[in-house]
Amino acid sequence: xxxxxxxxxxxxxxxxxxxxxxxxxxxxxxxxxxxxxxxxxxxxxxxxxxxxxxxxxxxxxxxxxxxxxxxxxxxxxxxxxxxxxxxxxxxxxxxxxxxxxxxxxxxxxxxxxxxxxxxxxxxxxxxxxxxxxxxxxxxxxxxxxxxxxxxxxxxxxxxxxxxxxxxxxxxxxxxxxxxxxxxxxxxxxxxxxxxxxxxxxxxxxxxxxxxxxxxxxxxxxxxxxxxxxxxxxxxxxxxxxxxxxxxxxxxxxxxxxxxxxxxxxxxxxxxxxxxxxxxxxxxxxxxxxxxxxxxxxxxxxxxxxxxxxxxxxxxxxxxxxxxxxxxxxxxxxxxxxxxxxxxxxxxxxxxxxxxxxxxxxxxxxxxxxxxxxxxxxxxxxxxxxxxxxxxxxxxxxxxxxxxxxxxxxxxxxxxxxxxxxxxxxxxxxxxxxxxxxxxxxxxxxxxxxx
Amino acid sequence: xxxxxxxxxxxxxxxxxxxxxxxxxxxxxxxxxxxxxxxxxxxxxxxxxxxxxxxxxxxxxxxxxxxxxxxxxxxxxxxxxxxxxxxxxxxxxxxxxxxxxxxxxxxxxxxxxxxxxxxxxxxxxxxxxxxxxxxxxxxxxxxxxxxxxxxxxxxxxxxxxxxxxxxxxxxxxxxxxxxxxxxxxxxxxxxxxxxxxxxxxxxxxxxxxxxxxxxxxxxxxxxxxxxxxxxxxxxxxxxxxxxxxxxxxxxxxxxxxxxxxxxxxxxxxxxxxxxxxxxxxxxxxxxxxxxxxxxxxxxxxxxxxxxxxxxxxxxxxxxxxxxxxxxxxxxxxxxxxxxxxxxxxxxxxxxxxxxxxxxxxxxxxxxxxxxxxxxxxxxxxxxxxxxxxxxxxxxxxxxxxxxxxxx
Numbered sequence: 001x002x003x004x005x006x007x008x009x010x011x012x013x014x015x016x017x018x019x020x021x022x023x024x025x026x027x028x029x030x031x032x033x034x035x036x037x038x039x040x041x042x043x044x045x046x047x048x049x050x051x052x053x054x055x056x057x058x059x060x061x062x063x064x065x066x067x068x069x070x071x072x073x074x075x076x077x078x079x080x081x082x083x084x085x086x087x088x089x090x091x092x093x094x095x096x097x098x099x100x101x102x103x104x105x106x107x108x109x110x111x112x113x114x115x116x117x118x119x120x121x122x123x124x125x126x127x128x129x130x131x132x133x134x135x136x137x138x139x140x141x142x143x144x145x146x147x148x149x150x151x152x153x154x155x156x157x158x159x160x161x162x163x164x165x166x167x168x169x170x171x172x173x174x175x176x177x178x179x180x181x182x183x184x185x186x187x188x189x190x191x192x193x194x195x196x197x198x199x200x201x202x203x204x205x206x207x208x209x210x211x212x213x214x215x216x217x218x219x220x221x222x223x224x225x226x227x228x229x230x231x232x233x234x235x236x237x238x239x240x241x242x243x244x245x246x247x248x249x250x251x252x253x254x255x256x257x258x259x260x261x262x263x264x265x266x267x268x269x270x271x272x273x274x275x276x277x278x279x280x281x282x283x284x285x286x287x288x289x290x291x292x293x294x295x296x297x298x299x300x301x302x303x304x305x306x307x308x309x310x311x312x313x314x315x316x317x318x319x320x321x322x323x324x325x326x327x328x329x330x331x332x333x334x335x336x337x338x339x340x341x342x343x344x345x346x347x348x349x350x351x352x353x354x355x356x357x358x359x360x361x362x363x364x365x366x367x368x369x370x371x372x373x374x375x376x377x378x379x380x381x382x383x384x385x386x387x388x389x390x391x392x393x394x395x396x397x398x399x400x401x402x403x404x405x406x407x408x409x410x411x412x413x414x415x416x417x418x419x420x421x422x423x424x425x426x427x428x429x430x431x432x433x434x435x436x437x438x439x440x441x442x443x444x445x446x447x448x449x450x
Numbered sequence: 451x452x453x454x455x456x457x458x459x460x461x462x463x464x465x466x467x468x469x470x471x472x473x474x475x476x477x478x479x480x481x482x483x484x485x486x487x488x489x490x491x492x493x494x495x496x497x498x499x500x501x502x503x504x505x506x507x508x509x510x511x512x513x514x515x516x517x518x519x520x521x522x523x524x525x526x527x528x529x530x531x532x533x534x535x536x537x538x539x540x541x542x543x544x545x546x547x548x549x550x551x552x553x554x555x556x557x558x559x560x561x562x563x564x565x566x567x568x569x570x571x572x573x574x575x576x577x578x579x580x581x582x583x584x585x586x587x588x589x590x591x592x593x594x595x596x597x598x599x600x601x602x603x604x605x606x607x608x609x610x611x612x613x614x615x616x617x618x619x620x621x622x623x624x625x626x627x628x629x630x631x632x633x634x635x636x637x638x639x640x641x642x643x644x645x646x647x648x649x650x651x652x653x654x655x656x657x658x659x660x661x662x663x664x665x666x667x668x669x670x671x672x673x674x675x676x677x678x679x680x681x682x683x684x685x686x687x688x689x690x691x692x693x694x695x696x697x698x699x700x701x702x703x704x705x706x707x708x709x710x711x712x713x714x715x716x717x718x719x720x721x722x723x724x725x726x727x728x729x730x731x732x733x734x735x736x737x738x739x740x741x742x743x744x745x746x747x748x749x750x751x752x753x754x755x756x757x758x759x760x761x762x763x764x765x766x767x768x769x770x771x772x773x774x775x776x777x778x779x780x781x782x783x784x785x786x787x788x789x790x791x792x793x794x795x796x797x798x799x800x801x802x803x804x805x806x807x808x809x810x811x812x813x814x815x816x817x818x819x820x821x822x823x824x825x826x827x828x829x830x831x832x833x834x835x836x837x838x839x840x841x842x843x844x845x846x847x848x849x850x851x852x853x854x855x856x857x
Binding site: 053054058062065104105106107108112113114115117118119121122125126127137138139142143146147150151164169208209210211213235237238239440442444 | 489492493494495498588591592595596597603604605606607609612613626635649723725727729730732765766769770772774800801803804
């Protein structure tokens with residue numbers, strides 16, 4: 001065996017040495033030629049779409065991917081143009097970005113910080129992606145945002161709702177189009193007070209991780225400001241599938257509202273348990289017992305089925321909105337895929353257009369130029385009405401939807417109905433808000449990379 | 451050489467060559483060709499090959515030699531990573547203290563878990579280690595990350611912030627993990643040769659050198675009297691007991707060594723990318739290293755490294771093939787055929803990479819119970835048989851020779 005190895009090794013070694021010799025004159029050409037990381041030099045530009053394709057949020061990831069593919073088509077002038085036609089900025093003309101055709105690579109985040117960073121790294125190091133878009137978890141968003149900051153490319157988070165993404169973990173190269181837990185609280189509390197009265201006693205069940213805590217903190221603060229009382233906050237392990245043992249004590253606590261700070265499968269299970277226990281038919285303190293789910297998604301709504309009827313919650317965007325942008329997007333998405341888009345799909349789609357537009361307005365792919373173009377950018381026509389990308393923390397400000405489970409769904413996608421569109425002014429907060437890292441939180445410097 | 455016999459020296463040289471020439475070997479296709487999709491020679495993946503190679507070598511010292519199947523090895527990888535990031539936060543971005551502390555902490559942690567778990571063997575041992583690992587995961591994910599006592603930063607993952615003390619950090623040192631100013635993420639050389647691109651990354655070469663050192667240590671351990679004792683534990687623990695030897699200290703020592711290997715891998719992971727997430731400790735991560743070892747060949751020296759490379763390759767390369775890429779590949783076919791081919795291949799790439807890996811794993815376990823190494827041996831035997839016929843042992847010889855576990 002060794003005999004063969006020697007000769008093969010010899011051959012390979014000679015080859016390698018010859019290669020190195022040939023290449024010597026071109027050493028360092030790669031690094032010196034670029035003004036910033038992955039500067040596109042050919043006729044195409046590559047975007048990286050990093051979404052969960054396996055694991056608990058795989059369906060959401062699949063929908064994000066569909067939306068991003070659609071966005072690329074629209075940028076390249078294929079299809080009907082979707083929201084490009086309603087977008088208030090007209091810098092994009094359907095010839096790609098700055099005349100370069102848009103291509104994309106995809107990766108699987110597996111909803112794990114590690115895997116997400118690995119796949120984002122391979123997009124940056126191997127495929128030459130100029131920006132990374134998408135994702136479906138706050139932990140992943142923060143992890144990938146940090147990576148993109150170090151590598152010197154733009155990151156646009158997908159579905160991430162924890163305050164930290166644009167709070168204490170905010171980064172100059174990262175932007176978030178999605179709303180956050182604070183906004184959910186601010187939008188939801190007045191509606192809750194109107195619907196259920198100001199003298200309510202709330203019991204929180206909270207998923208025991210970062211997003212759950214910030215969500216609970218936000219809802220508690222904004223409901224207490226309106227006169228509610230918080231009876232108790234119980235943390236539930238993320239891996240729980242049966243919440244009955246957590247539901248039973250709710251009945252004896254004297255609380256008359258149950259707030260489920262759960263997401264995805266957790267929420268589907270806890271809500272189903274709560275309904276099975278007959279919580280919603282109970283009368284406590286002379287009032288009808290109510291359940292609240294602060295953050296909704298279409299998938300959760302579909303998973304929980306009948307049980308969500310009339311349950312209030314908040315959302316970033318919904319396909320039933322009737323503004324021109326939303327209608328155009330729903331139409332082109334529906335024509336291509338035969339189903340309405342989810343709210344994370346909308347976020348990812350809008351972010352691709354916004355990134356492309358920022359590059360076009362800046363006239364450069366350089367991350368710092370793009371950051372400058374996006375900071376403080378006001379626009380309209382991408383759904384949710386007039387929207388601002390705030391310069392101080394790169395959080396997007398727009399109207400927030402309060403929704404409830406549809407009472408009489410007319411088809412399988414009609415699971416949620418919009419109760420109120422909370423105006424942007426009501427969900428705004430100062431960039432140094434204590435829930436967002438206070439005065440210490442800073443974006444740092446934007447990074448162009450090598 | 452170095453106290454090794456000629457066969458082992460050869461093996462070490464082969465591994466050294468593979469590790470040091472990896473940037474060439476893993477990028478066999480020109481950058482602009484359609485096969486460039488299969489290139490694996492970019493820094494992040496090469497680092498992962500080396501790091502998970504180390505992890506699997508360590509796991510194999512326990513599983514391959516003593517036969518104790520630990521289903522919780524990822525816990526050591528995780529604590530190693532956390533320890534390393536804490537060193538970054540408190541001391542400086544230099545990777546040396548981080549890696550050293552990672553190994554020490556993982557070692558201590560494995561003393562604790564090993565002492566309890568090794569009171570049982572077989573399936574009970576596996577379950578105990580699994581339980582400990584899941585406990586560590588739950589602790590890291592939520593319990594130890596509450597706002598009052600934040601050791602792990604939960605779901606977000608532990609990372610370095612601008613306001614961390616970093617008492618040894620000085621002006622002029624890079625703000626990313628470095629080895630005395632040598633930033634891990636930088637490439638010291640980028641070659642462009644007629645369409646090919648080769649990247650030589652600082653971090654990768656650090657991992658590769660450490661891989662070679664620990665690989666050498668593993669060879670010495672396999673060939674040592676201690677290694678022989680571990681094999682005795684595997685073949686028949688009862689017999690060992692009757693000869694008056696207490697196997698416990700040996701197994702515990704093996705457990706700790708393999709825990710330290712895992713800690714080293716965890717520390718290196720953090721050194722390449724300064725973020726430690728709790729998912730590193732999840733049972734899927736523990737299962738992964740078991741798969742790597744079995745896929746490559748349990749009990750063999752080079753097998754685990756091959757298995758690690760194999761799995762990481764699938765995870766990072768196959769998962770990125772999407773329908774667009776497939777359409778490009780099959781573009782030469784007529785439209786109907788193209789869509790049909792994409793339809794057939796689609797479930798096995800992209801998000802379906804788990805499926806492909808699963809099928810391959812089943813094939814390997816069914817037809818090559820000794821893993822990839824057995825495949826290699828069969829091919830080699832085929833060649834040898836063609837060369838000189840006398841090499842095959844007497845077919846009538848009884849009892850049949852059993853292959854040595856270390857082969």
